[in-house]
Amino acid sequence: MDEAGIPTVSIxxxxxxxxxxxxxxxxxxxxxxxxxxGAVGDDATHAAVLRDVLEQAPRDHPPGTIVPLRYRWPxxxxxxxxxxxxx
Numbered sequence: 001m002d003e004a005g006i007p008t009v010s011i012x013x014x015x016x017x018x019x020x021x022x023x024x025x026x027x028x029x030x031x032x033x034x035x036x037x038g039a040v041g042d043d044a045t046h047a048a049v050l051r052d053v054l055e056q057a058p059r060d061h062p063p064g065t066i067v068p069l070r071y072r073w074p075x076x077x078x079x080x081x082x083x084x085x086x087x
Contacts, residue, residue, distance in 0.1 A: 007025070037050065
């Protein structure tokens with residue numbers, strides 16, 4: 001689609017895995033798995049994440065770019081998930 005002039009962008013929570021699949025453009029959101037856009041019911045954050053991701057799509061990024069976005073989870077749930085001890 002990029003070659004046809006249609007920009008594409010994806011959201012990643014695992015940049016190390018995303019680098020292996022080599023999408024044209026990804027945005028990294030450091031939220032816990034299953035809460036990519038933010039907490040359940042947090043419509044303002046959901047909209048902000050989507051807006052920030054979509055703003056990256058038309059920008060001139062080299063293929064394979066992963067843009068880190070400003071979003072961070074307020075506690076260590078993401079870290080615990082990555083260690084596989086979130087429960």
